[in-house]
Amino acid sequence: MKNFSAEVSNLFSPVRYAKGVGEKRAILLKKLGIKTIFDLFWHLPLYYEDRSRITPIRRVLSGKRYVVRGKILLINCRKVRSNLSITKAVIKDETGIIYAIWYNQDYVARLLKRGEEVILSGKVEWNFEKQIKVEDFELLTGKEDSLFLNRIVPFYPLTEGLSQRLMRQIIKRNLEEKSIYLQDSLPREIKERYSFIPFREAICNIHFPENFSLQKEARRRLVFEELFLLQVSLALKRKKCKEERGISFKTDKKLIEEFIRLFPFSLTLSQKRVIKEVLDDMSEFRPMNRLLQGDVGSGKTIVAALCLLTAVVNDYQGALMAPTEILAQQHWITLKELLSPLNIRLALLVSEIPQKEKKRIVEGVKRGDISLVVGTHALIQEEVEFNRLGMVVIDEQHRFGVMQRLKLRHKGRSPDVLVMTATPIPRTLALTSYGDLDISVISELPPGRKPVITRWEREERREYVYQFVKERLKEGRQVYFVYPLIEESEEMDLKSAQEMAENLQKKVFTHYKVRLLHGRMRKEEKEEIINSFRKKNIDILVCTTVIEVGIDISNATVMVIENAERFGLAQLHQLRGRVGRGAEQSYCFLLTGKNISVEAVRRMKIMQRTSDGFRIAEEDLKLRGPGEFFGTRQWGMFNLKIADLIKDRETLFLARREAFKLVEKDSLLNQYPRLKERIRQRYSSRLDLSGVG
Numbered sequence: 001m002k003n004f005s006a007e008v009s010n011l012f013s014p015v016r017y018a019k020g021v022g023e024k025r026a027i028l029l030k031k032l033g034i035k036t037i038f039d040l041f042w043h044l045p046l047y048y049e050d051r052s053r054i055t056p057i058r059r060v061l062s063g064k065r066y067v068v069r070g071k072i073l074l075i076n077c078r079k080v081r082s083n084l085s086i087t088k089a090v091i092k093d094e095t096g097i098i099y100a101i102w103y104n105q106d107y108v109a110r111l112l113k114r115g116e117e118v119i120l121s122g123k124v125e126w127n128f129e130k131q132i133k134v135e136d137f138e139l140l141t142g143k144e145d146s147l148f149l150n151r152i153v154p155f156y157p158l159t160e161g162l163s164q165r166l167m168r169q170i171i172k173r174n175l176e177e178k179s180i181y182l183q184d185s186l187p188r189e190i191k192e193r194y195s196f197i198p199f200r201e202a203i204c205n206i207h208f209p210e211n212f213s214l215q216k217e218a219r220r221r222l223v224f225e226e227l228f229l230l231q232v233s234l235a236l237k238r239k240k241c242k243e244e245r246g247i248s249f250k251t252d253k254k255l256i257e258e259f260i261r262l263f264p265f266s267l268t269l270s271q272k273r274v275i276k277e278v279l280d281d282m283s284e285f286r287p288m289n290r291l292l293q294g295d296v297g298s299g300k301t302i303v304a305a306l307c308l309l310t311a312v313v314n315d316y317q318g319a320l321m322a323p324t325e326i327l328a329q330q331h332w333i334t335l336k337e338l339l340s341p342l343n344i345r346l347a348l349l350v351s352e353i354p355q356k357e358k359k360r361i362v363e364g365v366k367r368g369d370i371s372l373v374v375g376t377h378a379l380i381q382e383e384v385e386f387n388r389l390g391m392v393v394i395d396e397q398h399r400f401g402v403m404q405r406l407k408l409r410h411k412g413r414s415p416d417v418l419v420m421t422a423t424p425i426p427r428t429l430a431l432t433s434y435g436d437l438d439i440s441v442i443s444e445l446p447p448g449r450k451p452v453i454t455r456w457e458r459e460e461r462r463e464y465v466y467q468f469v470k471e472r473l474k475e476g477r478q479v480y481f482v483y484p485l486i487e488e489s490e491e492m493d494l495k496s497a498q499e500m501a502e503n504l505q506k507k508v509f510t511h512y513k514v515r516l517l518h519g520r521m522r523k524e525e526k527e528e529i530i531n532s533f534r535k536k537n538i539d540i541l542v543c544t545t546v547i548e549v550g551i552d553i554s555n556a557t558v559m560v561i562e563n564a565e566r567f568g569l570a571q572l573h574q575l576r577g578r579v580g581r582g583a584e585q586s587y588c589f590l591l592t593g594k595n596i597s598v599e600a601v602r603r604m605k606i607m608q609r610t611s612d613g614f615r616i617a618e619e620d621l622k623l624r625g626p627g628e629f630f631g632t633r634q635w636g637m638f639n640l641k642i643a644d645l646i647k648d649r650e651t652l653f654l655a656r657r658e659a660f661k662l663v664e665k666d667s668l669l670n671q672y673p674r675l676k677e678r679i680r681q682r683y684s685s686r687l688d689l690s691g692v693g
Contacts, residue, residue, distance in 0.1 A: 045154035058095035231659035234435035245285035294442030296577025318388025351376035554582030
């Protein structure tokens, strides 16, 4: 274990002690997430430039990047104007002459000396003469081993105050001094099974590879390493949860059957399967930790209601937390309708309720008089104490931070937890961000529901869209018009909700009632508008994305999304989910400007082609990447340095299989002390792995 201690003391010391760093640069490196020398080695290149090939000056072409080498014949530095200086050098090789140009880098003239050899990299342009705009250069004073040229050169993520040149120097110097302490954390049998190169060799070759073949092998090893560490951590978390003592709920099958008979519709096979999975989980003596995925309108609330009902009839309390007041209120109304025949006391707890009412609810929850409480972030405030919390449901979970979810869970003694999402999660993301949870999927819509017909129309077809809407209004249907802005913007040519609500009422749909709904309105005003729309007193609801989740009105069968090119795929899919809630055929129009980006065109075509949330999620992941898909608050926990969840999908599945197999064999990692230490350093605090390390 001597080498093990040496690795920890040398590599996990603060980065300010690294060669060439110090206090000031350590502050800059911290902005890049680099706190230790080990972090510095895991700060990996974004891309590489092959500067190993030197091109004779005669053969360079305009508009391309080259590496050239030659002798300095002349140097000239002149001030063109107050904020611009140009340094120019004449460079000659055996085949010709080129003029090297530097802008606002006066110091270069002091470094260059006539007669010396120099190697340059940059873009070549013809400007009455052959010029190279220098990006990197190095004087060849007898040493041919260049760090910036004449080799494959790495390019790193940077922050203001750090240059590529400096970053390369810092990493290279510290690799030369400290890489000897890099030890393998992968079990030997896994390394041998997949013929992985040693960890030290991989780190050195990912930064400064001699050729791209070595860089490829280094990447293969490090991608597996990163995904394997994450999956072992998730396997440990999952095992820890399964070994924890929880509540074993008794399932009253007769009551559940009676409850289901109250529904005005039949359950789908998918719902029945998920209900069985969830109730089986609840009967175990370990806490349930389950993710329920289901597309918009697939009936997740029914599953949540059954979980909460099971907890209540076992003399425990239930809590449902939603990210917005509209969604919380919608859940409260639904649960009240479903559970009122069973005389279950429910309460709605949101931040805007009167203080007197809030105090009454908080006291009722504490005493246990209130069995079920639905709310927003208000549920995790300190003054909210539960008498006997047994079941926690969290809806649209990706909108909450990890600590917020834990806060609610910690208000009970190992309660069962069901997290739900109507944003379908691609398998690769589910196995990373939710790899410690059991996953259930409702894969079909309730019977009688028809897929929403989606049409993409450009601005010139606006009148056709209006005419289509009028036909549906004549049939007694209701319509949403969705806009990205509330007020008119001078900076962006976008339709504003406020302006268009007036225009639609006065000029287009004069015989129908049009109302505006947006997030800046007072709670009471929002509620009044939504209730009026629900009661069919409003024909057209002009709104912003405030309706993205939580409004469930089956008579609204048409949605027109203005400036649809401004929305991402996930948001478009969520918005579209507000229609198609009943048996009638529903429609969604994506109205865009004339000239939109290639990427926006691709989004519109995907939305027309499919209403399958999982396919849309996969496409969204490809377009935006995991950070944007989840938002940094969620994804930041598992921010991968080298693995790409699209490109390295198969490696992820492989790493997960190996990780779970290893944890099953040795759940304390006693046979793998180095792996245990690496996981403790990287994931222990983030995943609450208190039993590791």
